[in-house]
Amino acid sequence: MARYPKHQAGVRALKPYVPGTPIEEVQREYGLEDVIKLASNENPLGPSPKAVTAIREALPSLNRYPDGKSHDLACALADTCGVEPEWVIVANGADGIIVQTCLAYLDEGSEVVVSASSFAVYDIFTQIMRARLVKTPLKNYGLDLEAMAEAITPRTRIVFVCNPNNPTGTIVLADEVAAFMERVPDDVLVVFDEAYYEFVDCADYPRSLDYVRQGRANVLVMRTFSKNFGIAGIRLGYAIGAPEILAPLQRVKEPFAVNSLAQVAGVAALEDTDFLDRTLEITRRGRRYLKDQFEELGLETVPSHTNFVLVRIGPEALDVQQALLRRGVIVRPCTAYDLPEFLRVTVGTQDENARMIRALAEVLGD
Numbered sequence: 001m002a003r004y005p006k007h008q009a010g011v012r013a014l015k016p017y018v019p020g021t022p023i024e025e026v027q028r029e030y031g032l033e034d035v036i037k038l039a040s041n042e043n044p045l046g047p048s049p050k051a052v053t054a055i056r057e058a059l060p061s062l063n064r065y066p067d068g069k070s071h072d073l074a075c076a077l078a079d080t081c082g083v084e085p086e087w088v089i090v091a092n093g094a095d096g097i098i099v100q101t102c103l104a105y106l107d108e109g110s111e112v113v114v115s116a117s118s119f120a121v122y123d124i125f126t127q128i129m130r131a132r133l134v135k136t137p138l139k140n141y142g143l144d145l146e147a148m149a150e151a152i153t154p155r156t157r158i159v160f161v162c163n164p165n166n167p168t169g170t171i172v173l174a175d176e177v178a179a180f181m182e183r184v185p186d187d188v189l190v191v192f193d194e195a196y197y198e199f200v201d202c203a204d205y206p207r208s209l210d211y212v213r214q215g216r217a218n219v220l221v222m223r224t225f226s227k228n229f230g231i232a233g234i235r236l237g238y239a240i241g242a243p244e245i246l247a248p249l250q251r252v253k254e255p256f257a258v259n260s261l262a263q264v265a266g267v268a269a270l271e272d273t274d275f276l277d278r279t280l281e282i283t284r285r286g287r288r289y290l291k292d293q294f295e296e297l298g299l300e301t302v303p304s305h306t307n308f309v310l311v312r313i314g315p316e317a318l319d320v321q322q323a324l325l326r327r328g329v330i331v332r333p334c335t336a337y338d339l340p341e342f343l344r345v346t347v348g349t350q351d352e353n354a355r356m357i358r359a360l361a362e363v364l365g366d
């Protein structure tokens, strides 16, 4: 029998991340031309035009390595977030922040507290580091911060608070977070994953950056350019935290993790407030439309603070997702998130939303 090099123990039992099915794959497999994707919480308006212009202008310099410190972008983000540039780290997507945080803070046997039905990438890199995942159950489809605080032990290194939570779309409120922070020991890192924070319309959404600004040295706030500015393809995310917390993340980072096109795109996108406003507007309108239409079809939804809606289909959710694929509509099944009766549907353009609803009505009618 052939012998192969042994892989790292954390990798052996790993279930890989399953992304939303790409449009091209559905076109190939089902012989369809007109396919829409509402499966990866992408921006339906396309990329920020200012980011695209900046990328075009930077193309002739691609022979040069990028600035390993992402200086200009870190300064622009520092301005936006009201901190000094040393309090900013830029990464290859918010995913890159999760990877670097796990590499920097986890040893074999240390513990990571996460909620059930939360973002899958936390689980994957915790497992790769051979640390132990401690999962608390959902409460009303949202994170149960009391249970998460309860789950902290002397071995806990990180708590991931996904707010808003993917895939449920729920938020935890400022007073819940305040009570939680009272209970978290100083040597446990709290990572607020705010990939969707701009989509939240709620006065009681916590101002997590205030914890950082007020000097809580065990807080990291991470965000992304993928959703708000529509540049998921170029991979750009960042985190804000005390320099002492960021230093280990800087040490484990690949030397040129953030490519030069991403860096200029980020600086330009931050100035594209018009695009951001249009994104928020289409998202608000679309999620109201989806909620109303799902309800008209007799389907329960979870109130969403994001650019996606979680909808309960029932035990046949996977069959419905497959039937939608055959009609050229890609949505996300939630089996891997322990929500097998649900589908997660990204807010698209009005045409895309309406087409998805028509297809769903047809499938449910069959």
Ligand SMILES: Cc1ncc(COP(=O)(O)O)c(C=O)c1O
Residues within 6 Å of the ligand: 040, 041, 092, 093, 094, 095, 096, 119, 162, 165, 166, 193, 195, 223, 224, 225, 226, 232, 235, 236, 237
């Ligand atoms: C909650 C959450 N965190 C992080 C990410 C990763 O974002 P990025 O595209 O910047 O890697 C996502 C992407 O979907 C997400 O939903």
